[in-house]
Amino acid sequence: MIAASGISNLLKVPIISPTATEEDISSIGPYVFQLNVGLGAQAREMAKYVTGTLGFYKIAIFHPDDAYGNSLADIFAEEVTRLGAQIVAKQDYPDGATDFKHQMKFIKDQKPQAIYIPCYPNEAIMIAPQLKYYKIRAKILGADGWYDEKVPIQGEEYVEGAIFTSNPSVVYKNSDVYRDFRKRYVAEYGTEPSRESALGYDAGVLLLKAISTGAQDTKSLAHALREMKPYAGASGVVNARGVFEGTVPFYTIKNGDIIPLK
Secondary structure, three states, X not given: OHHHHHHHXXXXXXXEEOOOOOOOHXXXXXXXXXXXXXXXXHHXXXXXXXXXXXXXXXXXXXXXXXXXXXXXXHHHHHXXXXXXXXXXXXEEEOOOOOOOHHXXXXXXXXXXXXXXXXXXXXXXXXXXXXXXXXXXXXXXXXXXXXXXXXXXXXXXXXXXXXXXXXXXXXXXXXXXXXXXXXXXXXXXXXXXXXXXXXXHHHHHHHHHHHHOOOOOOHHHHHHHHHHXXXXXXXXXXXXXXXXXXXXXXXXXXXXXEEEEOO
């Protein structure tokens, strides 16, 4: 998306990403837009939670070595350090890894009070049992990759008590707009819509709204998108710049269920 945005902005052709989560993509130029909220809000709020509410100041980070994991890990580490806590270990792992022995042993030796693991659902299910096997008793913290029903089901007792954030728009499923979208989506495709489906739908609606203002060329269309006021969409509050609005939801796993924490 970043590479494509540079070209689109140079050519003065509006480009919209429904799903990109990189911070501030829309700041690349006046023709670049994104719907999804950047990951930074999740990482910063978790840093405040672990140092403030939990009162932990020796923290480890274990994350996938990709854009998602690196972004969350770096922002979290920066905020934790700013708040006066110490990152005692920061380890990553490559895509497809299943054995985390070396990283686990290093993390254990640092004796962290909490470990931040911004990973994907299947990885959470693999990592949590290995934490117990290597006797790492740190509090497990995560990001939106943990907000998946398979994590408590397949992770069993190993993920019990984990605390994690989710996308600020996760509450979108409670809205009338989403329920209407879901009804029509299921009727058309015979399956439940994903959040990405809702974001894609909202990108289409956003574009139609911009066109309906009378925009007739790329310059006026980009102007209409920039001036669009936030509104309720199928994926949550929609704005064209991926700006964080509202609060980051926190969850924990208790008795095999994902429940709101705050």
